[in-house]
Amino acid sequence: MSVEELDPVSGHRTTGHVWNGIKELDTPVPRGVLIFLIVTHIFAVTWWFVMPTWPLGTTYTKGLLDTDQRKIVEQKIVDAEAQRAPWVDRIEKASFDEILADPKMMEIVKTTGHRLFGDNCAACHRRDGKGRSNYPNLTDHDWIWGGGPEAIMQTITTGVNSSNAKSRISQMPAFGRDGMLDPGQVDNVAAYVYSLSHPDYSTPERIKQIEAGRQVFLTTCAACHGQDAKGNQEVGAPNLTDNYWIYGGDIGTIITTIHGGREGHMPTWDERLTPAQIKILATYVYSLGVENP
């Protein structure tokens, strides 16, 4: 049943096979394909000669260029460090005041700080440092642990409630859950705390509750948050009179905070980042606040 026939369109013969109507032409492989095949093979074989390619038992052909990806990367790291060394050295030695006053160093702080912040801190504090629920805003001048560059540097280095031996410790006790205050007292003191930042909340019908709350506050909370509730950076107790909140300033969240306590966790960076990087970040975070009056 093999009947070869001439295909009028291509001028080639068919092979004579037919499968359910499908036929095949006996066209020779076009010259272009063969040339292309040769070119790619020449490329490949050349590469085999100059580069490490073929296994030889426990070793491999090293290639004429004698390169190795590991060596290349190691060299690149050395070169890059050498390129950065001059300014890294200057930043490490300079005081914060000197850095802040030097436009060249501040430019490095801006670009490198932005990158370091984006890669390490933005997950919690957001890209612009403005924070989000449970993670504080770093641009609002309302500092939990202190807003000078040194204090910021210490926070970054040791973290808060972190695994670092010198970590800052932040403990807001769980007054409701641990039974130190009964639910009524929790509600009262929450109302008092709320009224500090919302004066118009103190309406005549609430004044009694707020006053009762104030009494609780003075005996139970003032030790950490201060008589005036303006906070204490020594123990990381935030100011409760302004309208900047870590966890949220609506009545419900304040009650949750007082009932269940809080223990913010900020990681330690002293092993993950170099001292120069931490210093750049501290300056960068400080300048975020300065730029945001």
Added chain:
Amino acid sequence: MIKQLTSSERQGAAVLLGLLAAIGVLMAALGRTGPFGIHGLIVILFALALLFPVLSTFYEPEPDPERLTYYYDDPIKAGIVLTMAWAVFGMFMGVWVAAQLAWPNLAFDAAWSTFGRLRPTHTTGVIFGFGGNALISTSLYVVQRTSRARLAGQLSPWFVLMGYNLFCILAVTGYFMGVTQSKEYAEPEWYADLWLVIVWVSYFILYIRTLARRKEPHIYVANWYYMAFILVVAVLHIVNNIAVPISWGSAKSYTVWAGVQDAMVQWWYGHNAVAFFLTSGFLGMLYYFLPVRAQRPIFSYRLSILSFWGITFFYMWVGSHHLHYTALPHWVQNLGMTFSVMLLVPSWASAGNALLTLNGAWHRVRDDATLRFMMVAAVFYGLSTFEGSFLAIRPVNALSHYTDWTVAHVHAGVLGWVALITFGSIYTLVPSLWKRERMYSPVLVEVHFWLAIAGTLVYVFAMWNSGIIQGLMWRTYTADGTLAYSFVDSLVAMYPYYIARTFGGFLFLLGTLVGCYNIWMTVRAAPATAGRRLDVPEPDGAGMAPSPAE
């Protein structure tokens, strides 16, 4: 459909399903309320759902022996329906996953809908659900026509099809519960893998036995490709999935491979999954449906041979191009890279062979959207293999690796090539299977074509842009020798492209839905072909015209 089974085949089916249900009971007992137990329950339900129609026709009379003079198409019809169902599911998941990358809150704070769990439901849904069912159905169709032989047996095709879909269901439901081996494209756990081995070996035997019955002296190229696909996938699947379960009642297992060997085995598997699942099998489809639809002889038999052996030989070596600049030794990377470059020639030879076959039929390409699906698929095949060989060159990969450029390459391949060739084939196949003169609405085929093209172009261009931007942002240094951008900066830059990609994917999904409707209406309402016996092993009369179904 079941009435076509002989009573002994019905008994066989009932026994198999009974056994399957028993396995399900055992799994449920061992796994209790864990994912393994839930999978046991799914196996039981699956077995019962199939047992019901089998038992309800159990005592029907024996089928007419005349059926043996026809091709056996019932499982193929079911396979086409399953193909389209998985297409809709998988592409819907793709659009969802794409939307999550733009708007992460679309995970709705639930564990099952996180990106990490939905992403494999997309890849498995489209590759194995859509692609796999399309390959099984078309291969069984093609092998019968090109061998002029009825399938070897009526029970085993059903076993292959249903068993395979059970595998896909176990895979996808597992991901939602967090069950995964964490190997890309090989996520299903050990018990699903074992099951697939049984199914796949049956598929292989069925295929070989049907070929052995052939009444044609030669084996057509399409069958070489389908055979390569079946055989190599079996080998890959077994080697990459060797694992030890932590207990017989647990879904969790550990692979026997470790460290860099594990990575190499995984990407040897991963690349050849692309090569033999997403390429060889679909080339088989191309080699049958394109010439049938174009009514032209294949351009060159010799080119077919060159490209078949070239692809089959070179692909085996290139897996390491997925691991450039990693802990994998430098020499393995170079080896993979050079073979990837040589691979381009046989790949283009296939694409060229397909396009040159259309010489003399370009007026059909212009008028017939179905043929145009296949023509554009061949173009995208050429494009994505060129891109692949280019990306495999180490310095190029230094820019593209880990970026959306890879995703652009993937989807140029899977949307432009895999999905388009499948739709073109299905539009040829459906009228033939259901004995209709043509598709219900050629206009809707045209609409599907343009939606698919628009979707693919929007998707691929968006990802090319975002991939190259990403790659450049990640490697830009300031004058002071530090990186200029943080990773988050690059994410922000991706946002518009992620939205565009979601839109492109949505268009593609829309096209698929149009296709489903058209297929449904063809089965229900298109005019039937006159009663001549043409599409059978021994046709009436001498004319062996194919059924182009235009």
